[in-house]
Amino acid sequence: MNITRRHLLILLPAAALAWESVLAGTPEDAPNYQMTEHWWSMLIDIPKCIGCGNCVRACQAENDVPDGYFRTWVERYRVTDWNLTNPEVISPDGGKEGFPVAAEDQGKYFFVPKLCNQCADSPCTQVCPVGATFISPDGVVLVDQKYCLGCAYCVQACPYGCRYIHPQKKVADKCTLCYHRITKGLTTACCEACPTGARQLADLKNPKDPIHEFLKSHNVQVLKPEMATGAKVFYNDLDGSVR
Amino acid sequence: MRIFRDTGHLFRLALVFAMGTACFLGVRSFLVPHSFGEYGHYRGSAISEIASHPLHFAGQQSCETCHSDVVEKKNAGKHAQVNCEACHGPLEKHVEDPASFDPGKPDTAVLCARCHAASAARPKGFPQVDIASHSGGVACETCHQPHNPAVSAGGTK
Numbered sequence: 001m002n003i004t005r006r007h008l009l010i011l012l013p014a015a016a017l018a019w020e021s022v023l024a025g026t027p028e029d030a031p032n033y034q035m036t037e038h039w040w041s042m043l044i045d046i047p048k049c050i051g052c053g054n055c056v057r058a059c060q061a062e063n064d065v066p067d068g069y070f071r072t073w074v075e076r077y078r079v080t081d082w083n084l085t086n087p088e089v090i091s092p093d094g095g096k097e098g099f100p101v102a103a104e105d106q107g108k109y110f111f112v113p114k115l116c117n118q119c120a121d122s123p124c125t126q127v128c129p130v131g132a133t134f135i136s137p138d139g140v141v142l143v144d145q146k147y148c149l150g151c152a153y154c155v156q157a158c159p160y161g162c163r164y165i166h167p168q169k170k171v172a173d174k175c176t177l178c179y180h181r182i183t184k185g186l187t188t189a190c191c192e193a194c195p196t197g198a199r200q201l202a203d204l205k206n207p208k209d210p211i212h213e214f215l216k217s218h219n220v221q222v223l224k225p226e227m228a229t230g231a232k233v234f235y236n237d238l239d240g241s242v243r
Numbered sequence: 244m245r246i247f248r249d250t251g252h253l254f255r256l257a258l259v260f261a262m263g264t265a266c267f268l269g270v271r272s273f274l275v276p277h278s279f280g281e282y283g284h285y286r287g288s289a290i291s292e293i294a295s296h297p298l299h300f301a302g303q304q305s306c307e308t309c310h311s312d313v314v315e316k317k318n319a320g321k322h323a324q325v326n327c328e329a330c331h332g333p334l335e336k337h338v339e340d341p342a343s344f345d346p347g348k349p350d351t352a353v354l355c356a357r358c359h360a361a362s363a364a365r366p367k368g369f370p371q372v373d374i375a376s377h378s379g380g381v382a383c384e385t386c387h388q389p390h391n392p393a394v395s396a397g398g399t400k
Binding site: 033035047048049050051052053054058061062063076078098099101102103104105106109110111131132133134135136137142144146147176179180181183184186187189192193194195196197 | 276283284299332
C-alpha cells in the first residue's frame with residue numbers, strides 16, 4: 001500500500017482518536033448505579049444492640065479482614081454513677097465472639113458498635129500525600145490500595161482509630177461501607193447480619209429513606225462532634241461518656 | 244532601530260524552555276494514571292475496582308427467591324426481622340451453585356446463646372435466659388424451632 005502525505009495527514013487524527021478510546025478502557029459494568037444520586041451514611045441504634053458480635057464476624061467474612069484487625073468492632077461500656085465520665089470499656093477480640101457475662105448492679109451497661117464514620121470532611125483524606133484515599137462522589141471514604149504507599153499518615157490522622165495497615169498487603173485498609181454491595185443495591189454485610197436491626201444503612205440523598213424521619217424524632221449524635229469531621233455514622237441514644 | 248541585539252540567545256532560551264515543558268508533559272502523561280483527577284485528586288478507576296470486589300453475603304432477596312416457605316414461617320414468628328444469613332452465615336457460593344455448596348445446619352448450642360444467654364449488659368426488654376438452668380443441657384431446638392421460636396410453634400421433638 002502506497003501512503004501519500006495526504007493519506008498520512010488524514011490517518012493521524014483517526015489513529016489518535018483510536019488510541020484515546022483504548023486508554024479510556026471499557027465503560028463501567030453497573031450502568032444503573034449513579035454515584036451522584038447517593039450520599040451514604042449509617043444509623044446505629046444503641047438500645048437495640050445486644051453485643052452478639054454478628055456484625056464483626058460478617059465484616060471479616062465479607063471483606064477478608066485479617067485476624068486481630070477490625071473494620072468494625074463492638075465496645076461494651078460500663079458506666080458507674082460515682083464515675084460518670086470514666087467508663088470501663090472492653091472489646092475482647094473486637095467483640096467477635098461476644099462478651100463475658102455481666103453481673104447485675106455493677107453500673108449501667110451498653111454496647112457501642114464502631115466503624116469508619118465516613119466523614120464528609122475527613123482528616124484521613126486530607127493528610128494522604130499521594131491521593132490514595134478519598135471520599136467518593138457518593139460519600140464513602142475509600143482507599144486506592146494500588147496507589148497507597150503504606151506511610152500510615154491516615155492511620156494517625158483518624159480520630160476514631162478506624163484504619164490499620166494490612167499486615168500482608170502493607171497498605172492502609174478500612175471499612176468501605178461494603179461499597180461493592182451498596183452499589184449493587186444490597187445492604188452492608190454488618191447490616192445484613194445484625195439480628196436486631198441495630199445497624200441500618202441509610203442514603204441521605206434519598207428523600208424516601210426512613211433516616212430523615214428518624215433524625216427528626218430521636219436523640220441522635222455523632223462521635224466526637226467537636227472535631228468537625230462531618231461524621232455520617234449516627235448514633236441513637238448515645239451516652240455522654242462515649243468517646 | 245534595533246531594541247534587542249543578539250536575539251539568537253532569546254530564541255535558544257525559548258527553545259530550551261519549550262523542550263523542557265514538552266519533556267515534563269510527556270513524562271507526566273506517562274506516569275500519572277489516566278483516570279487521575281476524573282472526580283478529584285485520586286484515581287477515578289479505583290472506585291469501580293473497589294465496587295467489583297466479590298460478594299460473600301448474598302442478601303435476603305436471594306434467599307427468598309427459592310426458600311419462600313421457610314421465610315414465610317420465619318416471618319410469622321419472633322425472628323421475622325432476623326435475616327437468613329444472620330444465623331446461616333455468608334451464602335453467596337450457595338446462591339451461585341446450590342448443588343455444590345451446602346451450608347449445613349448451624350449448631351444451636353452456640354448460635355442461640357450468642358444472642359439469648361442472660362447478661363446484665365444486654366437491653367432489659369430483650370429475651371434472655373440463663374442457659375444452664377433454663378434447659379439443663381437439653382438442646383434448644385428440642386422445644387424451640389429457630390425459624391419460629393415460640394414453644395407453642397413446636398420443637399423438633
